[in-house]
Amino acid sequence: MEKFIVQGDTRLCGEVTISGAKNAAVAIIPATILAQGKCVIENIPNISDITMLFKILRALGASVRMLDRTTVEVDTTYITEPVVPYELARYMRASYYLLGTLLSRCNRASVSMPGGCNFGVRPIDQHMKGFEALGATVSIDSGMINAKADMLLGAHIYFDVVSVGATINVMLASVKAKGITILENCAKEPHIVDLANFLNSMGADIRGAGTDVIKIHGVDILHGTTYSIIPDQIEAGTYMVAAAATGGDVLVKNVIPKHLEAITEKLEKAGAEVTEYDDSIRVTREGELSKVNLKTMPHPGFPTDMQPQMTALLSMANGTSIVTEGVWDNRFRYVDELRRMGAQIQVDGKVAVVEGVPRLTAAPVRAVDLRAGAAVLIAAMAAHGVTEIEDIEHIERGYENIVEKLEALGADIRKVVLPDGELKAAL
Numbered sequence: 001m002e003k004f005i006v007q008g009d010t011r012l013c014g015e016v017t018i019s020g021a022k023n024a025a026v027a028i029i030p031a032t033i034l035a036q037g038k039c040v041i042e043n044i045p046n047i048s049d050i051t052m053l054f055k056i057l058r059a060l061g062a063s064v065r066m067l068d069r070t071t072v073e074v075d076t077t078y079i080t081e082p083v084v085p086y087e088l089a090r091y092m093r094a095s096y097y098l099l100g101t102l103l104s105r106c107n108r109a110s111v112s113m114p115g116g117c118n119f120g121v122r123p124i125d126q127h128m129k130g131f132e133a134l135g136a137t138v139s140i141d142s143g144m145i146n147a148k149a150d151m152l153l154g155a156h157i158y159f160d161v162v163s164v165g166a167t168i169n170v171m172l173a174s175v176k177a178k179g180i181t182i183l184e185n186c187a188k189e190p191h192i193v194d195l196a197n198f199l200n201s202m203g204a205d206i207r208g209a210g211t212d213v214i215k216i217h218g219v220d221i222l223h224g225t226t227y228s229i230i231p232d233q234i235e236a237g238t239y240m241v242a243a244a245a246t247g248g249d250v251l252v253k254n255v256i257p258k259h260l261e262a263i264t265e266k267l268e269k270a271g272a273e274v275t276e277y278d279d280s281i282r283v284t285r286e287g288e289l290s291k292v293n294l295k296t297m298p299h300p301g302f303p304t305d306m307q308p309q310m311t312a313l314l315s316m317a318n319g320t321s322i323v324t325e326g327v328w329d330n331r332f333r334y335v336d337e338l339r340r341m342g343a344q345i346q347v348d349g350k351v352a353v354v355e356g357v358p359r360l361t362a363a364p365v366r367a368v369d370l371r372a373g374a375a376v377l378i379a380a381m382a383a384h385g386v387t388e389i390e391d392i393e394h395i396e397r398g399y400e401n402i403v404e405k406l407e408a409l410g411a412d413i414r415k416v417v418l419p420d421g422e423l424k425a426a427l
């Protein structure tokens with residue numbers, strides 16, 4: 001069992017460098033299955049979701065070799081059975097991207113129902129609708145999603161909801177389909193554009209990524225490529241919020257400021273000063289925090305993956321903030337943890353009413369999911385006293401070297417690895 005022991009009353013100051021984007025990498029790595037030849041991918045984040053994807057690719061017969069700390073070479077020439085079993089798929093949501101890529105490559109795929117953070121139901125009907133429109137038969141049997149097709153044919157597909165996962169998966173399945181595919185009502189997140197750029201660098205013909213409509217001319221062959229993943233918008237946003245929440249002064253380096261605009265706007269309203277440079281952004285806060293209302297929306301709206309971190313910050317602001325979750329049915333499970341630290345938050349369905357308190361206080365808490373973990377970590381650094389955070393494996397699914405990065409900014413966080421029961425005795 002592992003825990004973080006976090007000393008509160010911290011003010012984060014200094015510089016932090018952002019890693020490659022998790023949500024781009026988890027799409028780009030499965031996409032290497034479409035290449036004839038080796039792909040070299042740079043700016044790979046060292047997080048557990050990526051380690052798991054490498055494990056899956058190796059189990060499928062691929063060669064995966066780290067060339068240096070952040071660069072990987074993937075050779076998928078010898079893919080054997082296009083089957084991803086439960087033991088491998090269960091830990092992460094993005095394992096479902098192997099459906100689109102294996103279906104394209106092998107004309108069939110079986111992938112176990114995915115894992116990932118628990119926000120209530122995480123449906124995949126739009127992925128299935130897209131595969132079926134391309135000519136595949138899709139079924140779910142004993143927890144496995146099975147797709148097969150004699151041949152994939154381009155189609156005109158209108159998504160009923162804006163879905164990052166479905167936009168990516170259907171893009172992956174259609175990039176080598178015969179003819180033209182038009183996807184409408186697409187998600188527009190930066191990682192969708194990054195995947196399209198990666199596929200185009202392999203010889204694909206994809207236009208319109210980053211808008212509502214994506215047009216894909218199917219190509220016969222995709223070749224190997226060298227590509228660098230974009231910086232992680234959510235990791236950057238998390239350090240920005242952490243700087244503001246702790247009254248700090250942090251230069252967040254290796255970012256694309258345009259991707260952070262929705263976060264910047266809310267932080268400024270909350271009383272932080274945000275200065276944009278070409279590829280870095282500085283966040284400082286000297287005065288009091290102020291209430292802010294926000295609603296999460298698909299890009300370019302305020303990202304759902306920043307909602308828990310902002311709620312943690314607003315729990316210490318002057319006044320009452322209203323936080324509305326516009327993407328997921330159940331993304332407030334972490335609020336109980338913040339309440340243990342003295343936060344005054346009432347949740348009614350998809351709305352949280354956050355009455356700011358002057359100070360949070362330390363308490364034993366859990367990271368109930370990835371960004372929930374980031375939220376309690378931010379709260380713990382700002383709170384008075386020493387907070388213990390359990391279930392930190394969720395945090396490590398998406399944040400590279402978070403302890404080292406925060407310690408370089410002045411935080412005091414210890415990762416304790418002890419068998420259950422012995423931790424208390426050691427403290």
Ligand SMILES: CC(=O)N[C@H]1[C@@H](OP(=O)(O)OP(=O)(O)OC[C@H]2O[C@@H](n3ccc(=O)[nH]c3=O)[C@H](O)[C@@H]2O)O[C@H](CO)[C@@H](O)[C@@H]1O
Nearest residue numbers: 123124125126127161162163164165166297298305327328
């Ligand atoms: C649009 C959006 O903000 N997407 C977020 C979503 O992506 P992720 O790809 O996980 O989820 P989707 O974008 O697919 O889901 C968005 C919404 O569409 C619904 N849906 C999805 C697929 C489907 O087949 N049928 C269906 O009804 C979901 O229930 C959800 O309400 O969660 C990720 C993890 O928090 C975030 O990184 C993404 O930014």
Ligand SMILES: C=C(OP(=O)(O)O)C(=O)O
Nearest residue numbers: 093094116117305370371
């Ligand atoms: C919830 C997230 O990831 P996943 O969709 O992989 O569970 C996230 O990136 O915040």
